Amino acid sequence: MATRQLAPNSFIWESMSRLMLSEIFASQNIVAALRQLISPLCDQIASADDFRFIDLFAGVGGNRSGFQSAGGRCVFTSEWDSYAQKTYIENYPAEHMIAGDITQVDAADIPDHDVLLAGFPCQPFSIAGVSKKNSLGRAHGFADETQGTLFFDVARIIETKRPRAFLLENVKNLMSHDKGRTFDVIKRTLTQELGYHIYCKVIDGAHFVPQHRERIIIVGFRGPVAFDWDMLNLPEKNQIKLGSILHKTDGSEPLLVWDGSKFFDHANQCIPAKYTLTDNLWVYLQNYAAKHRAAGNGFGYGLAHKDSVTRTLSARYHKDGSEILVYQGEQKNPRRLTPRECARLMGYPDTFRIPVSDTRAYQLLADAAMPPMILSVAQAMKPMIINSNEKIWQAMPVQINVEELTMTGKSNNWTREQLLVAFNLYCQLPFGKLDQRNPDIIRFAAMIGRTPSALAMKLVNIASLDPVITGSGRKGLVGASKLDRAMWDEMQQDWNKFALESQMMIDALVSQSNATLIEPLVTEEIEDDVEINYSAENKTSQTQIRVGQHFFRRAVMSAYAGRCCITGIAHPSLLVASHIIPWRSGKDNRLNPRNGLCLSALHDKAFDKGLITLTPDYTIKISSSVRQMADNRFASEWLIGLEGKKIALPEKFTPSIEFIEWHNENIFLRD
Template sequence: MPNSDFHALRLQTGISIEELSEKLGYSTRQVRRWDNGEQPAREIALRTLRDMLTDTTNVTPMPPRFTFIDLFAGIGGLRRGFDSIGGHCVFTSEWNKYAQQTYATNFRDNHPLNGDITQVQTSDIPDHDVLVAGFPCQPFSIAGVSKKNSLGRSHGFLDEAQGTLFFDVARILADKRPAAFMLENVKNLKSHDKGRTFEVIMKTLREDLGYHVWHKVIDAQHFVPQHRERIVIVGFRENVPFSWDDLQLPPKGEQRLGHILHPEDGSEETEAPYTVGSTAEVNAKYTLTDKLWAYLQGYAQKHKAAGNGFGFGLVGPNHVARTLSARYYKDGSEILIDRGAGQNPRRLTPRECARLMGYDDDFRIPVSDTQAYKQFGNSVAVPVFREVARIMQPHIQAVMSGESQMKVAV
């Protein structure tokens, strides 16, 4: 079969470019070139697709393995991880209207997007097997239990977490009792408010709610060319043999910025407004103005003299970037792409930011550059949570299976 049939074969199997990339071990950019006919597909890729087609012909699609809800959903980075292991999202909550727009553009759901979770009653949330949430970090108020008792008030998470967004995670876990949950937050959650925030969260999840809980800080640099550490908290309703040792983390440094930058040589399709012309060169609007570049250099020199660091991060194809932040839209200073001697550096385009966070090029960006920079800066690195979801999956099924057996026995 000629290589030009790669795209048709892929469509017949129903596999996405992202999924096929992961299965084959090639980059999504490489698989997309085969899919677009820009390069002849490798025989192993064609053979894999043919085998998949043979295996799936006349086979009734399997129902979803489990259901989950997506809280503080952003643009759906966490959801992508749980979609990849057979989950079916039955409820989504995200308050930001621009993030809602991006989410709705990329996920065609049979349920409406809900806004502020603090305004949603748990009775209006469907039963689900897994709760997924990237909740914001807030301090907990300090109040003595003895004083609460004297006033006839309850204590525990219903009081300690009240007024924080973690409270909404806790109340849903308490009422719905899903088989498992996965929470994500910044690395500094453990030291936030002198450790009290994390202490209350762990006490709530373990003692008040009775879940078996594990946590770990993971650097996205294992998967993408960006140093980005996040804490991951997973919990199961039953005691399962979950272990972080099951994570398969590629060595850091294998991914470099060259893997996500626009090649500007015509090997990828032009994507306006990010790239222009027949060779898909980066739009000149992403190059820093003389005024801004002069300001950043002066700022860096002032702080270098004071021993405070350089102020901006100038990088090239062989480097790993600093953490992309939601403030990137302001001046792009944490990740500036070196364009060579005598030329001002440039910002990443929103498409490059998407790639830096592990989103496939199929991910659509319907918002302005400013909103896109904020969204990707606030997002999770998708491959990290695809891997976390992968090692959670058998334990999710084990808890659900145990529940089913109990129901049959009764």
Template sequence: MFNVVSLFAGIGGICLGFRQAGFNICWANEKDHAACLTYRHNLGDRYLVEGDIKKINENSIPKADVLAAGFPCQSFSIAGAGKGFSDPRGELFFDVVRVASAIQPKVIFLENVENLMEHDNGHTFQVIYSSLVELGYLIRYRAMPTHEYANIPQTRRRIYIVAVSNYELCNRFRFPDPVPLTTSALDWLDRKNMQPDIYYYSRDTAFERYVRSMVTDDRYICRIYNGSVIKLKNRKCPTLTATMCTPQNAAVIKDSFGVRRLTLRESLKFQGFPKDYYFPKTIDIQSAYKQIGNSVSVPVIFRIAKNIHTILLGDNNNSQ
């Protein structure tokens, strides 16, 4: 079984996708304590190291076939600050390089926002690309929207980078092909059963009265962004982001009982997490929403990881 080291593991979306594809997660790291609680609750505690990657000696990390990292994207996103490498979170990419240099994986897998390619007029992506090349890797990358590659109606656009250690492996690797989208976002929602009160905009405040006045059509999902309500007519869920932890930035629907946010279960479903994946009771709802928005589309990760597994298996067979 091929081993994976996972950096910036969050609640385990990348780890879960690789595990589903047949990999063994031998070491994972996450700094955020609340995310670690959710990770352990669902994926166990055997290999998760909680702490700041900058304070972890790279020589203490085990060797692995794959280094996976969904390094923080807020520094490069349109919705975020966009400060790139001048933001301490953006600098964390260089910890990926530091660890990769130490453990020398055959494959490096990276996930980030699509805007990474355009940030700072392409300079940011060029630095990332060049850094991987200087380590001896050949690079393949593709922007892959969730609704085109996972049959999940969420308009989540992310770039996936696969850096491979030799030409033969790189030449055999293929990103998965698009798949048809066969459902609309409304098909994924439970609108017939009343949800807990915490999800509904039912209080008598100016903002919640405004939301109720704007979300009157149950045929659409609406997005609240910086206090404005936008009706989405593309039959898809908007990109789930960390900012949806507040009612002022949320995906909203009208059901049979009122106007409400997407539930945590619905949000996890739009990210492709399995039905048995959920949050421990110690996690509050704001943290849970933030964790979902910071995570990944698990089925997209699985499809890419499956193709990585195929080339590694072929390389292993050829070396025997």
């Protein structure tokens, strides 16, 4: 069917004819209502965005600014304050109207989206807010029925819409409010009730602006992902100073048409006198500070110089500006920041419009999210949002739980997800511990909906496919299925893919069940031969490296029963899962346990530097450069004396002869 093309004017009037004009102009957001009418035209010419997000408790749009700059498109906004709405509309002309009271919004009516953003009200939890409410005898936290319970509206929307990810922003004090119980409720709701994987971090605004402003950021993902806070690109803290955001009186202050002369007198190149404290107010603040100093309290004004990093801007700033007073010399009273300077202090560009009074502007900006901070987090989250279907581990169910991992109907067949868990455990458990009484087998059997005996039997079936096990005279159960054999072949053909996928499955199960992973046999540090590009673009790869190394260490340590194959040392802190072909040289076998040796830290370094090697029959060979140190007692006992001795072979994953020969040819320092 051909699409009828409408000229812009005819489209608008035809659309308006379907609406009651009285309803449009009765709307609190007339401009947004009119824009909504022409949104189909905008959609025709708009380029595709990377992801869609919604902006709850939007304020003046700090969260939106960050995610929009990261490539997202806002499809829904909620904000109840009329002054915040006015500011938001002025800065973010939208195709959608702003919803008011979120408690009155049906979650089903909210557009589908990839990311939910919410800076739910912080006053019930902030130090200043709690102090004020206590002084007035009012409830705070979740007991504040007006603001404190709005988190549960966020949870209600997450439960209904199931976005891929969310970001929640609040004051640092949220973590300690009510002795940590408030934060525990939030985490329990997000993880146990909603099934999301969450990551929490306190970030100081001083990384981005000249203001000490700590905020708790809670990031959540619907499924297991390779997110890590190390992906966050944080500039060095306290490097940006107050002088960088102050109005310039040397003629270089930009003329902002939308500001006019409200905040800066361009004709006289000065800050309007109304921002300088009166004599009475300045005397009052000094006396107030002196009184509290005498009482041993820390209350008082904060005098800030051009080379300062300020205190936190608060919603009471409009009263006297006491927390951030700009020093103007000994002969002049200090002054407040102007609203434009406050916007800069919060990380908003000069293109940000301030269409409200100074009092309202101070309040709105003090409650706002910081765009550069949110942008930094958005950039770290983005690969997990837009590439989630491309990640190896996203092939698993979105939400790992017992029902999805158990058999369905009358079939007793093992699912791929269950087999991934079983094969991973086989790689990490010694052959002698494949028993139904093993605590790890009991724990993981419960997670995947199998009995301990069934999981133990499956592990022994897998052992029957291992030529190292069967070649030693030990036998597993002769009952491996076609699917078992296919999984074994898949594992052998691509250890990297198998290791990442199976380890992420294990981690997802542990996260969902709040269980504990198998006790690590070695330290969790990345080995020296792992070369990482620490650029921002490669942050995701760093996390994949950690996941893979986690699997590799456990598999190698398990194979050697947690003992150095040269010395027999068994202390985990002294052991390294060493690569035969170094990580930097053998991309295809980085996570193959047959490319591993369990060595003490000393012998790992010697092996990596080519001072020792192995012959194809697993005999130790020492480089002549070491033999020249025969008069050194330490070298003689711990290195030279090893010449001609054989290593203790593992019970599975015997070192590959091919890899050993490669080490001989490419790493070993020959005579």
